Structure formats: structure tokens, C-alpha cells
Amino acid sequence: MAQPVRVAVTGAAGQIGYSLLFRIASGELFGPDTPVHLNLVELPQAAKAAEGTAMELDDCGFSTLAGIDIHDSPESGFEGVNWALLVGSKPRGPGMERNDLIKENGPIFVAQGKALAKAASDVRCVVVGNPCNTNALIAQHNCREVPATRFSAMTMLDENRAKAQLAKKAGVNVGEIKNLAIWGNHSSTMVPNFEAATIGGKSLTDVITDRAYLEGDFFTTVQKRGAAIIQARGKSSAASAASSCIDHVKNFLTKTPEGEYFSAAVPSDGSLYDIPQGLMFSVPVRSNGDGSYEIVKGLELSDYMKGRIGQTRDELLKERDVVKDLLA
Numbered sequence: 001m002a003q004p005v006r007v008a009v010t011g012a013a014g015q016i017g018y019s020l021l022f023r024i025a026s027g028e029l030f031g032p033d034t035p036v037h038l039n040l041v042e043l044p045q046a047a048k049a050a051e052g053t054a055m056e057l058d059d060c061g062f063s064t065l066a067g068i069d070i071h072d073s074p075e076s077g078f079e080g081v082n083w084a085l086l087v088g089s090k091p092r093g094p095g096m097e098r099n100d101l102i103k104e105n106g107p108i109f110v111a112q113g114k115a116l117a118k119a120a121s122d123v124r125c126v127v128v129g130n131p132c133n134t135n136a137l138i139a140q141h142n143c144r145e146v147p148a149t150r151f152s153a154m155t156m157l158d159e160n161r162a163k164a165q166l167a168k169k170a171g172v173n174v175g176e177i178k179n180l181a182i183w184g185n186h187s188s189t190m191v192p193n194f195e196a197a198t199i200g201g202k203s204l205t206d207v208i209t210d211r212a213y214l215e216g217d218f219f220t221t222v223q224k225r226g227a228a229i230i231q232a233r234g235k236s237s238a239a240s241a242a243s244s245c246i247d248h249v250k251n252f253l254t255k256t257p258e259g260e261y262f263s264a265a266v267p268s269d270g271s272l273y274d275i276p277q278g279l280m281f282s283v284p285v286r287s288n289g290d291g292s293y294e295i296v297k298g299l300e301l302s303d304y305m306k307g308r309i310g311q312t313r314d315e316l317l318k319e320r321d322v323v324k325d326l327l328a
């Protein structure tokens, strides 16, 4: 059998960890012929709960699960890992915005960024913990040993949410909707660019002609879906977040079909779409199939979309300013 892929998951005893780990261990993420070694990284006080999760992982009898270790520090937890999925951090409660968490959660990503220096030379790091764009920025700044393009933050849940809403509206299967990219921050300013999307190969705006819905209900539903889930469930989304994290990593590992793209927050090189250099900004990306990717160039943006993208960019610049002391 092949060498195991080593994956660290922080917050392993949390809600998202409880959904995510089983789907990685089952072979769903890296395929049935690739063994996986899991490093469950938790705070010392949650290590016991992580042990319980590890016992359940064993009890599933997954033939792809090569081993599990539990770590109460990122320094040992990230040693030799090929993927670091940074989930562990506090979730928001009702009435909060995600960036209200920045002061509490930001420092976690300083220590974790530094610890990524111990990872394997091909490590890729995905930040899920909120506010995820700015946390990814903090981790990346604190780990100059790893190229910036190996860091990303997850906006795949937002893309999936947007596609689900549009599929319902158009009465089609969600798989018919392509190229619905999320731009900017994983926050209530995010921009689901419906103008470039297609349904069954046709322009989405030719199929859903109700522009007031697209600019109104559709936009706000996607932007505020996380809050609506907290309102309904009393806790933030977990299974859907884990599922979208699986999609995020799979998208990076699979060559993106010709003419298509997916959403991920990645560092801007400053040359495209007036996004300042270095910001972790969600954009349409295409994977080369080996984890590396390219930002899609040359997309036409209407003045309406440019205005919306400007708002989310300004919010990310403000977040960057708030954490400037954490950026090495």
C-alpha cells in the first residue's frame, strides 16, 4: 500500500471535527487506495474528548485509516503533516458577526502558523476557524517557511449554499449550476457572483430573470446563512461545514474541468481585480490537480459586482488592520 497521507485536524473534539474526521478516515477524501494517518490536535482540556472520537474512528473499521495520534500542541501535532486543517477556534453565538471573534481567535493562528514550520515540505493548510480569511492571513504571515500559495481559507460552504438556493429557485438539480464563485470575505459582505454563473450551460441570468431576487433575497440569504443556522439550531453549522471542507480539499486535489472554477480564499498577488497584494480573498480558482491552483484571470465584472467586491475588500482591509500586531 502507498505511504499514508498525514492530516492534522485542529479542534478535533469539536462539532465540525466530529463530522470531518470520519469522512477523511473513510477514504472519501484521498481515495480508497490511499491510507490516511490522522493527527487530532486539541487543547489539553479537550484531549480526553478527542480520545473518545479516536476510539469511535477505530470502531468504524476503515481500511484506509493507517493510524491516529492525539496531540495537545500544534508543535507536535503538525510534525510531518501533508495537510493541516485548522478548524479549532471559538464559534460565534447569536447576534455576533464572525469578525467579533478576531481578538479571541486570531492569536491561535500565530502559534499554529509558527508550528507549521514542522510540517512536511509539501504541506497545504486550510483555515476553517473564523474569521477564516483573516485567520489564514495570520497563519501565513507567521510561517514564512511555507509558500503563501499553500494557505487557503474555506468559502466552499458559501458556494454550496448559493448553488442550493439558485437550484431551488430555478427548479433544477444543484449539479446544473456552475461557476458560482464567492468573492471576498467569509462574512456578511461576501459576494456570490451570480452574473458569471450558468445553469445547464446557459447564463444564469437568462434562466433566473428576477434581478430583484438575485440582488436582494438571494444575496442576503447567502450572506446571512450562517447566522440563520445559529438562530435555528442554537449552534453554528457543523456537518455542512465539514462537508464543504471535504469539497474544498477535493477541489484542490482534482484537476478542475475545462471552463469551470470553484471558490477559495487565497492570497492575492495584487495583479488581479484590484485586490490588494497579500489579502486572503475568495476568488474563482482552478486546480492543476496536485493541490496547486491558478486564480482565474480576465473575468468581466459589472459595475454592480465591482461595487459589492469593493465593500468586502474594504472589510478585509479593516480586519487586517485590527490584527496588524499578529502579522509577523
Ligand SMILES: NC(=O)C1=CN([C@@H]2O[C@H](COP(=O)(O)OP(=O)(O)OC[C@H]3O[C@@H](n4cnc5c(N)ncnc54)[C@H](O)[C@@H]3O)[C@@H](O)[C@H]2O)C=CC1
Binding pocket: 010, 011, 012, 013, 014, 015, 016, 017, 041, 042, 043, 046, 087, 088, 089, 090, 091, 092, 108, 127, 128, 129, 130, 131, 132, 154, 155, 157, 158, 186, 236, 237, 238, 241
Ligand atoms: N469557514 C466556514 O465556512 C465555517 C467556519 N466555522 C468556524 O469553525 C470553528 C469551529 O467550529 P465548531 O467545530 O462548531 O466549534 P466547537 O466549539 O464545537 O469546536 C471547536 C474546538 O476547537 C478546539 N480548540 C479551540 N482552540 C484550539 C486550539 N488553539 N487548538 C486546538 N483546538 C482548539 C476546542 O477545544 C473545541 O473542541 C469556529 O470558529 C466556527 O465559527 C464554522 C462553520 C463554517
Ligand SMILES: O=C([O-])CC(=O)C(=O)O
Binding pocket: 091, 092, 098, 130, 157, 225, 226, 227, 229, 236, 237, 241
Ligand atoms: O456563521 C458562522 O458563524 C459559522 C460559519 O462560518 C458558517 O456557518 O458559515
